[in-house]
Amino acid sequence: MKIVIASGKGGTGKTTIATNLACSIAQMGKEVQYLDCDVEEPNGHIFLKPDIRETHNATISVPEVDTELCDGCGKCGQLCQYSAIICLKDIPLVFEQLCHSCGGCVLVCPTGAITETQKPIGFVESGNADSVKFVQGRLNIGDVRSPALIKKVKEKAANDGIVIIDAPPGTSCPVIEAVKGADFCLLVTEPTPFGLNDLKLAVGMVRELKLSFAVVINRSDLGDDGVQRYCDEENIEVILEIPDDRRIAEAYSTGNMIIDVLPEYRNDFLRLYENISKRNVSHKV
């Protein structure tokens, strides 16, 4: 069962929910794995404090042109949908950061001038945080190919047990990559006009992907009732509300888990998991 934790905007408490949910499930004695797919700024490790045992370089294939073999036909540039290879005055130029590694230009080149070469984009690290299996991606600074790295992090997803996927914020390509294929999506938001605006975008995304989902309202007693009214109107379940508790902010700012410092919240996370778990079973039935 793969549960993805996403949010239309950053700073809503997505990682707080993801890490506390993972640890709560582990404390029930269940197999759980946490995947940090927020590869531009992974921060789950701050709270889970994993013992990293393996680090792998993540690379992707990009085209390389042998100008001796190229006859300047331009077919590679005509094919590429991402303008990652273009022909200027019959000379092909490759823009690696735009390349999606589809391999199409290699196939279409009539002279065999294009080959693929591997380029590093970051690292995939794995280990353990007590009984939680931990995997995170770290994108190289300045690189923009986070979807490719997210895909590599997700390739490490366990086949058994529960997988918690901490998605990047927003609704763009990296988020789609993190969210797709999940069994259930939790959308974390806050009760503010910004939170509502970005929640609407996130709801549009998960509906487009036909994902089962529910909403978590963080700092629920702060702000206005716009998010709640929107959820009521759209028949979206608010599955958990976490109050604006200064002690939670203090735990966060010192890299501590809510359920460790404030055990009274542990049952909230357990109920959250049980609620999702039942729903997933009923969907599969």
Ligand code: SF4
């Ligand atoms: S591999 Fe695909 S995306 Fe990359 S340059 Fe070639 S055609 Fe474009």
Ligand code: SF4
């Ligand atoms: S398709 Fe091959 S031969 Fe034609 S311009 Fe591109 S690299 Fe050169």
